Amino acid sequence: MIVRQDCPAHRARRRDPRAWTRPPFRRFRVLGAALLWLVGGNARADEELYKTRNCFACHWIDRNHRAPQLKAIAAKYAGERGAEELLARKIREGGVGFWGNTPMPPQPQVTEAEASTLSRWILGLK
Numbered sequence: 201m202i203v204r205q206d207c208p209a210h211r212a213r214r215r216d217p218r219a220w221t222r223p224p225f226r227r228f229r230v231l232g233a234a235l236l237w238l239v240g241g242n243a244r245a246d247e248e249l250y251k252t253r254n255c256f257a258c259h260w261i262d263r264n265h266r267a268p269q270l271k272a273i274a275a276k277y278a279g280e281r282g283a284e285e286l287l288a289r290k291i292r293e294g295g296v297g298f299w300g301n302t303p304m305p306p307q308p309q310v311t312e313a314e315a316s317t318l319s320r321w322i323l324g325l326k
Contacts, residue, residue, distance in 0.1 A: 246321035268299045274325045287319035
């Protein structure tokens with residue numbers, strides 16, 4: 201059992217008087233901030249992924265450009281079982297004929313995890 205005098209945090213505070221002004225649980229603040237980012241910042245991170253993987257070159261969120269808008273894709277797959285996996289596969293492998301004659305080229309630079317994240321984000325658009 202560690203008694204108070206043998207605790208590493210207390211030893212550091214005895215040696216450094218400035219340590220008493222620092223909060224003792226700094227790492228928990230960092231963990232809390234990371235948790236908030238995971239919960240709240242996920243949509244922003246997925247939109248950044250949409251931009252960094254150049255999806256916006258053909259797909260716009262709320263308007264048709266060269267390809268169907270992402271909100272129309274979300275509406276088409278809404279409530280369908282296995283839609284996330286199907287959309288992730290289409291992102292990576294490409295396809296033609298489902299939205300017209302314009303082909304979607306395969307996207308091999310997108311990893312499976314990124315494709316899954318993108319498909320989840322697209323299906324969450326309203």
